[in-house]
Amino acid sequence: MEQPILLKGGTLVDPSQGFNQPCDLLLEEGKVKELAPFLDVSEDYAETIDVSGKFVVPGFVDLHVHLREPGEEAKETIADGVAAAVAGGITSVCCMPNTAPPVDNALVVNFIKEKSQQAGLAHVYPLGTLTRGRRGEEMSDYASLLEAGVKAFTDDGSYVDNSSLMYNILQYQTQFETVAISHCEDSKLSGEGVAHEGYYAHMLGLAGMPAVAEVAAVSRDILLAQATGGRVHIAHVSCAESVECIRWAKERGVQVTAEVAPHHLLLTEAALEGFDPMAKMKPPLRTEEDRQALWQGLREGVIDAIATDHAPHSRDVKDLTFTEAAFGVSSLDFVVSLLLNELVQSGNISLDELVKYFSCRPAEILGLPAGTLQKGAVADIAVIDISQVRVVDPTQFYSRGHNTPFAGKTLQGKPIMTFVEGELKMKNGKVLKYNE
Amino acid sequence: MPRHLLGLQHWETRHIEEVMERSFFFSRFRERKLDNLRGRLVAALFFEPSTRTKFSFEVAARWLSADFYNFPVELSSVVKGETLLDTIQTLKSMGLNALIIRHSHSGLLEWLKDRVDISLINAGDGAHEHPTQALLDLFTIKNNFTSLQDLQVVMVGDIKYSRVVRSSIKGLLEMGARVKLVGPPTLLPESFREKGVEISWDLEGALPEADVVYLLRLQKERQQNGLLPSLKEYTRLYGLTENRLSLLKSGSMVMHPGPMNVGVEITSKALEKLDGDPPPGITVSIQRQVESGIIVRAALLDFLMRGDR
Numbered sequence: 001m002e003q004p005i006l007l008k009g010g011t012l013v014d015p016s017q018g019f020n021q022p023c024d025l026l027l028e029e030g031k032v033k034e035l036a037p038f039l040d041v042s043e044d045y046a047e048t049i050d051v052s053g054k055f056v057v058p059g060f061v062d063l064h065v066h067l068r069e070p071g072e073e074a075k076e077t078i079a080d081g082v083a084a085a086v087a088g089g090i091t092s093v094c095c096m097p098n099t100a101p102p103v104d105n106a107l108v109v110n111f112i113k114e115k116s117q118q119a120g121l122a123h124v125y126p127l128g129t130l131t132r133g134r135r136g137e138e139m140s141d142y143a144s145l146l147e148a149g150v151k152a153f154t155d156d157g158s159y160v161d162n163s164s165l166m167y168n169i170l171q172y173q174t175q176f177e178t179v180a181i182s183h184c185e186d187s188k189l190s191g192e193g194v195a196h197e198g199y200y201a202h203m204l205g206l207a208g209m210p211a212v213a214e215v216a217a218v219s220r221d222i223l224l225a226q227a228t229g230g231r232v233h234i235a236h237v238s239c240a241e242s243v244e245c246i247r248w249a250k251e252r253g254v255q256v257t258a259e260v261a262p263h264h265l266l267l268t269e270a271a272l273e274g275f276d277p278m279a280k281m282k283p284p285l286r287t288e289e290d291r292q293a294l295w296q297g298l299r300e301g302v303i304d305a306i307a308t309d310h311a312p313h314s315r316d317v318k319d320l321t322f323t324e325a326a327f328g329v330s331s332l333d334f335v336v337s338l339l340l341n342e343l344v345q346s347g348n349i350s351l352d353e354l355v356k357y358f359s360c361r362p363a364e365i366l367g368l369p370a371g372t373l374q375k376g377a378v379a380d381i382a383v384i385d386i387s388q389v390r391v392v393d394p395t396q397f398y399s400r401g402h403n404t405p406f407a408g409k410t411l412q413g414k415p416i417m418t419f420v421e422g423e424l425k426m427k428n429g430k431v432l433k434y435n436e
Numbered sequence: 437m438p439r440h441l442l443g444l445q446h447w448e449t450r451h452i453e454e455v456m457e458r459s460f461f462f463s464r465f466r467e468r469k470l471d472n473l474r475g476r477l478v479a480a481l482f483f484e485p486s487t488r489t490k491f492s493f494e495v496a497a498r499w500l501s502a503d504f505y506n507f508p509v510e511l512s513s514v515v516k517g518e519t520l521l522d523t524i525q526t527l528k529s530m531g532l533n534a535l536i537i538r539h540s541h542s543g544l545l546e547w548l549k550d551r552v553d554i555s556l557i558n559a560g561d562g563a564h565e566h567p568t569q570a571l572l573d574l575f576t577i578k579n580n581f582t583s584l585q586d587l588q589v590v591m592v593g594d595i596k597y598s599r600v601v602r603s604s605i606k607g608l609l610e611m612g613a614r615v616k617l618v619g620p621p622t623l624l625p626e627s628f629r630e631k632g633v634e635i636s637w638d639l640e641g642a643l644p645e646a647d648v649v650y651l652l653r654l655q656k657e658r659q660q661n662g663l664l665p666s667l668k669e670y671t672r673l674y675g676l677t678e679n680r681l682s683l684l685k686s687g688s689m690v691m692h693p694g695p696m697n698v699g700v701e702i703t704s705k706a707l708e709k710l711d712g713d714p715p716p717g718i719t720v721s722i723q724r725q726v727e728s729g730i731i732v733r734a735a736l737l738d739f740l741m742r743g744d745r
Contacts, residue, residue: 202627203445205542205563205599275543323541323562 004028005422006041009052010383015356016058016372025056027379030421035375049417051383057355059091059380059418060336061362061370063181063259064156064235064307066328067093067124070111071100076312076400078112082121083434084310084332084399086425089382089415092123092363092370093310093332097134098157104129104140106148113149120433121425123380125368130155130169130180136162139169146176151366154181156235159217161187166221170230177367179231179257182221184242185283189213194323196284200269206322211239211290214283218242222249222256233365234258236309238283240293247302257365259307260294262335263405266342267291271405277318277325278405281311295348298357305362306354308335312401330401334392336382338406340413344386351384379422388414390429398431440556441736442545443565444603449610451739452571458735459575459728466499466731472738473502477531481507481523482538482559488694488726489559489568493536496733502741505532524552534741537561555740563597569693570603572732574611576721577648579728580689585612590642592674593652593701595635596623600652600693605631618642619652619674622663639674643683651676651692651701667700676702678709686717694722 005027012023012035024039025032026046041048062085068076078095085093095112097103103112109126116124128145130153132138142153153173159182160166169180190209195201197208218234222245225232234246237258249256263281268288271279279285297303311328318325331338339358343349349357363371369378392409394402418426425432438451462470478497482490490506497504507527524535534555537545542562549556560566574584581587589608595601595617605628608615615633617624624635636642643649654670664670671677676690684690690710698704710720 199627199630202596202625203602203631205561205565205597205602207563275546277547321541321547322543 002423004033004046005419005424006039006046006048007051007056007381007383008048009050010054010056012373013055013057013351013355014373015352016360017374020352023056025373027419027422030379030423032373032375032377032379035373054416055351055384055386056373057351057382057384058359058371058373059382059420060089060358061092061368062090062308062310062332063094063305063362063365064261065093065095065310065332066098066312067095068099068312069115070108074314074400078115078124079119080398080400081310081312081332082116082119082124083431084397085122086418086420087398087429087431088333089336089384089418090122090332091380091382091418091420092125092368094125094127094151094366096156097127097129097154102129102134103127103150104132104134106144109145109148109150121431122420123370125151125366127151127181128153130160131165134158136160136165138165139172142173142176142178146178151368152179152181152233154183154235156181156183159183159185159187163220163224167224167228170224170232171228173231174229179233179365181233181235182217183235184214184217184221186213186216189216194280195272196269196286198269198287200272204272204275206272209284211241211286214239215241215245218245222246222254225249225256226252226254229255231255236261236264236283236307237294237297237303238264239286239290243293243297243302246297250302257304258302259305259362260298260303261309262306262331262338263329265291265294265306266338267405275322276405277320277322278329278403278407280322280325280327281309281329282327299353304365306339306357307362308332310399312399313403314400315402318403328403329405330397330399330403333397333399334390334406334411337390337411337414340384340386341411344412379419381419382415383417384413385416386413388412388416390414398434439740440545440549441567441740442549442556442558444567444570444606445565447567447606452574452607452610455571455732455735455739456575456578458739459732462735462738463731470500472742473497473500476502476533476741477505478502478534478536478737479505479507479527479532480536480559481509483509484538484540484560486538486559488729489538492726492729493559493733496730497737499730499734500738502737521551524548524554528552528554534737557736557740560599563599565603566599567603568729568733568736569600570607571736572725572729573604573650573691573693574607575732576691576725576728577689580719580721581647583612584608587613587647588616588645589613589648589650590616590618590646591650591652592618592639592676594623594654594658595619595628595652596625597655597658598652605633609633616642620664620670623658640680640683643680644685646684647688649676649684649688649690651690653693653695654697654700671700671703675700676706678703678705681706681709681715681718684715684718688717689719689721691721691725693725696722
């Protein structure tokens with residue numbers, strides 16, 4: 001049996017218990033055994049780790065991650081993806097089912113679970129497809145996927161264009177404890193677009209995707225959820241009007257939750273200047289007003305959670321002209337630093353809020369055993385040093401995807417330790433027991 | 437001294453003026469061959485069909501005694517960015533000094549500039565820029581009016597997908613002209629207001645005050661993509677018709693970058709009238725631009741490759 005660990009002298013920030021105070025934690029058998037402002041434990045009994053001056057928080061939970069395996073191992077593998085996660089203080093990831101083959105049957109679920117166990121780093125929750133083969137034509141076999149351990153369903157990357165099918169899906173799923181995660185994009189409206197239809201796309205001569213391509217899709221799914229009593233979670237909300245739609249729905253008791261990606265909180269379409277393909281993602285970077293509305297939506301609880309939409313790509317599909325380059329950004333390795341930096345630099349977010357949006361709430365949305373460090377909880381923990389400074393250097397990523405518009409940026413605040421089930425998995429940026 | 441011409445949006449005004457001055461200078465020596473670029477190798481890499489622009493560059497380069505290589509894109513496998521890089525590296529190792537590129541991807545040259553060590557000239561990238569067309573238009577206007585100060589330039593048509601407009605606006609505004617863009621709402625993004633130009637859906641309201649009317653070529657696919665009900669309706673609302681010619685004021689100039697869609701942006705009757713019996717005081721500049729194109733492109737090649745270095 002592993003020796004218990006005592007985290008001593010740190011400040012526990014855990015909104016699930018309303019904590020932001022000095023607190024020692026004793027980790028034993030993968031759980032939080034005890035916590036108190038001062039725990040007197042003999043050094044023979046537990047290994048004591050001094051975390052004075054540091055923040056101890058529940059490990060971060062990422063609802064939206066592309067691990068690419070099976071099928072696109074040149075972009076990412078489960079092993080490298082979870083290494084990137086724990087390197088960044090993230091202890092649970094939900095992986096998207098748009099793999100090859102897609103996650104529409106228990107075999108693929110089991111494959112992912114097996115690979116995750118072999119990696120032995122972060123918890124991996126495979127999501128299943130909403131429709132068989134992600135073709136948008138018929139429902140997946142939800143019951144067997146749920147039995148295999150799937151928590152939620154999504155055709156992420158594609159919208160279920162067929163409104164009748166989506167109506168049936170939401171109605172059918174009311175019998176289960178699950179949620180349909182919707183990639184809201186009217187594909188006809190977004191068309192061949194590569195950037196937000198706005199000033200920058202117009203000046204650069206890039207094909208646009210208007211914001212209404214998202215808003216129309218969000219509206220439909222909200223109305224379908226209202227009509228059926230089903231549960232829908234809106235992935236990667238990117239514009240102000242979507243926030244308004246979700247607000248409208250929540251006020252009426254529609255079962256809707258929503259997430260926002262860090263790049264949409266931190267960047268705007270202005271990043272397109274110079275045609276940087278790293279600034280190409282779906283949904284696209286939008287306007288400053290949209291960005292402000294996303295922050296406001298988050299603070300007001302209209303948007304529930306932050307999720308990365310970690311979308312690693314290999315060089316051969318990303319280092320191309322803006323029109324040719326693949327959509328997506330790689331985020332897991334440094335995203336917590338990115339958000340901590342925002343906390344330090346702009347005060348847009350407090351540490352309590354960051355933990356709430358990126359750990360507690362995502363765990364609640366999918367009912368995951370995470371997002372809290374109350375007594376008896378799973379000991380998934382990130383230890384944060386707010387004073388440490390790092391430079392985003394993609395060549396040092398654990399992720400195979402080096403595609404980020406934040407490369408070269410100096411960030412203050414860094415996770416320095418990650419524990420998963422009470423076991424130290426990362427220390428000072430180095431992932432322990434990582435098999436390359 | 438700039439090394440590339442990727443677009444005019446990021447070029448300094450003094451560089452535009454420098455090319456203008458050089459163009460006027462070169463125009464005096466059009467009848468004899470010049471030595472300025474002897475020993476330099478210039479290549480054209482055109483991924484979209486073009487006769488006039490490509491040939492214009494070739495004549496310009498040869499006029500200055502440069503060697504000119506026309507890369508046969510249609511015979512090669514150069515399609516994606518990466519193979520394009522290989523091709524350029526190969527040309528570079530053969531002694532290439534400047535590369536003229538036309539491609540359907542906006543921003544292709546911006547992407548290339550950090551990846552190859554060679555002078556790049558944009559001959560049209562997607563809907564982004566077509567700076568040499570804009571430079572020659574500026575030259576033509578300057579030739580006709582001497583100064584652009586306070587001239588009212590009205591550009592008509594498919595603004596949204598026009599690479600010429602994005603290049604022209606910068607040069608026109610910097611040189612003191614006022615610009616009004618006219619076209620149907622589906623082809624005329626409001627964003628252009630932020631550049632300091634007016635936008636309007638009313639051609640007949642814009643014509644009487646215009647010193648320059650610049651007609652843009654309408655791609656027929658705009659109608660196929662559902663942005664217009666029909667070409668006929670386009671002509672009805674935004675075409676230069678015989679009746680509308682009478683709205684033009686004396687001293688104004690009608691321009692078209694060519695090739696024209698006769699019967700779409702201009703009716704055949706209006707064109708006949710402009711060609712044969714233009715209203716008094718109206719100048720037509722369609723053919724003249726071809727000669728200007730050679731002069732301006734020569735001045736540009738000289739500016740980028742010889743410069744004052």
